[in-house]
Amino acid sequence: MMKMIKKFKTINNVFSYSFFEWDIINPVNGNNPNNPIDIFKKNNILFAENGNGKTNLISVLKVLNGVDSIELEKHWDYPAENQNVVLELDNELSFNSENWSEINGALKDKFVIFDKYFTEKYVHSVGLDPHNTAQRKQERGKHIIYLGNFTEYNQEVNKINKVKIKVNEKNNAFWAAEQEKISSILPDWLNIDGIDNERNIIEDTDTSNLSDKQETLENQKNELEKVKKAIKNQSEIEKLKNLDNIKTVFDFKIKELNKDGKETIYELDPVELFNFTVSKGVQRTLSKINNKKSFIKTGLSLVDDTTEDCPFCEQKIKNGELLQIVKDYQSIFNQTFLDEEEKVKTRLQKYKTVLSSLRDLQPVSSNVPNLQEAQKYVGIDISIPNCSLDEEDKKVIELEIQRVIDKEKNILNPLTGSTFDQIKSIVDRANKLKKNYNEAVNEINQKIDELKKIASEGKLDERKMEIENKIRELEKSILYINYKKDFLRYFNAKNQNAKNEKVVENLEVIYQKLKEKIVEKFNEFAEDYFKLIKEYIKAISPSMEIFDVLGLGTYSRTGREPAQCGFEVQYNKKDCTNNLSEGERQVIALAFFFAQLKKETDKNKIIILDDPITSFDAGKRKSTAEVIKSETLEFDQLFVFTCDPLFREFCLKEIPSRNFYYIFITKKSSSIHYVPKNRETIYQSFEEDFNNIININGSNENVVIYGQKLRFCLETKIKEDYFGYSQDNLSNMIKQVAGKGKQKFENLIDNKETILNLYNYCNTSGLAHYPKDGSTSWNELNGKIQSYLNLNL
């Protein structure tokens, strides 16, 4: 990693550096060629008078530091020439304008620079008064934020906020998608809020009874249509007829009147009826008189006391006996046989009636149209059951009827065997059929009655609504069955959404706490920072101790000025900030800068100070040099630029292990000259050059260089050597003047005309910076230099 700059190897066509080559200007290799003594050391002091290229050099360093606003302009005389800057660094990385961007990144923020811009940016408008521009206040805030790692803190706070926003956005997208999914399932009549309270119902939904529900739904829909029809045709409802029951009774118990005229119950017994007969003798007799029944009935009219031949057996019978026999037979017929036979016949007849009605059992035909009519207006899902006997049964009944007929024909002829048990079973079946039929009819009638009642009470609309509600509930149930999985997914998503929203809330709390924390930390930092500033103010200018310097810092993440930092200077508790002298402001500016160095956590920096002592008295210049020495020790490298000879001297004395450089225009270009330690009084160095002038080429460039050297020697030597200009206090100045001796001052006074003429020549005859034409000549300059040397100042 690069720590130090070794040299500006080349600066071509940048500001006043038209063509500077370090190795040409500074061919100083020292004793060890591998360790040249002219290269920059850790500490470096560069002296230059105004206009010689000091600030231009700082501009190059600023560009390297990443200041975009500075443009490295071309030399005025070479607008068409290319620019080139080559830096030699200690990590053997050579930097030139071709790989500018590459190296620019490597050196970005490598420098911490104090110059008039630092003062302007961070300090000059010191207070937080309304006259400060927002930009200035912001710059000061940025400064503090940068030093206290608030940039990182700020990024951290912003990151939490962005995480919160991201979680929220993702959750919103997720939740919207889930809601859309479920909404696409929901019918118009059911909104998404409607299902939120139905979670338990949906979870408990039994998915196995879907077909039942669907069937019920269809029925209800049909029912709804009928009710609608009923509403339209209310007058028809009253006309609906009830269905008739089957009233036929299959009963073997019959009522008979006995001889006394009393009613008795006789249970038909076909076996007994079919077996009805008389004894064999009577039967034979009856057979014989079969065709004479009327005779028997009317026998007495055919027989009298004189009849000798028996009308039945045709035998001779004694007179008078036959009549008695006939009377006896007649008695049997009348009283027993005929009565019994009649009773059997009646019973057979009744039995046959029962059998016939059994055989003919069938639904009531009028029920069908009546039901159809009712079904137009009311849902009757009951069908009229079949009540006819099957053919087998009918056959059995037919046979039995035939047997009855046979018996009736031959009443005395007994019939053996019986199907009565079968008949009884059939009767049981028939009764069941009849019962079922009648129950269905009753049920249908109940529905018809109910409809009539609702219609008569004007409640058909109510009924309609009732059915519609039922339909809605059924549709809902079916929906829940069909989409149970989707609904359960939706409920899970809803839970997840709530959980995510809670996380967003918590992130917001964390974010707010971080915002509070960053302000708290900023205040702590600002307090500490201003304490340091006060210490440095005291170190640079003890006289300013009478002032109370109060730090002011505010931090806000909401405004466009995230941090403001300024201070108020008070004297006797009164604000005197705006009454400070320029020097006092400069002290405060430097104190800010040194506090910055103290708080700088990255010590791998190069410190640049550009004339930090503007408007300072000698005492402050000295204390500034001392603070520079103590506060830059830990950093990689130090460059102090100055045009002030006194400050230069303080720095040379105070700052250890330093190299000294003199920047002035040489050969039409600003140049950095290494000054060996033994020649640090520059005018001595120049006088040596004057003594060797015979070896110097008399070019135009050298006219300028040597002209400048002559002017410098005249001015600086007299100021410093005679009058102690570079001394830090009056006592030392007096010592310097006294040490020079009277003789020297007499010499100065005696030669004042010559000295002023020479000085005038340097300043007004075109030698100040550039040769204008050929009117000045190397020989003329040589004469002037010789005249200077002869003065023996």
Place this chain on the structure above:
Amino acid sequence: MKSLLSEIIEELTDDQQEIAEAIEITKTEDEIVNDLVAQNIVSFDVKDDENDQKV
């Protein structure tokens, strides 16, 4: 450098601490959100009901 988040962790509720502990502040926002998902603190997907799946 101690993160700002670590300095406020004591002031947070258990739920908030769980979130804060899941956040590695040096990661990007997307990575942090992924970590929250991986640690089941947030989820942008829904698993079908287990009972329902059995059915």
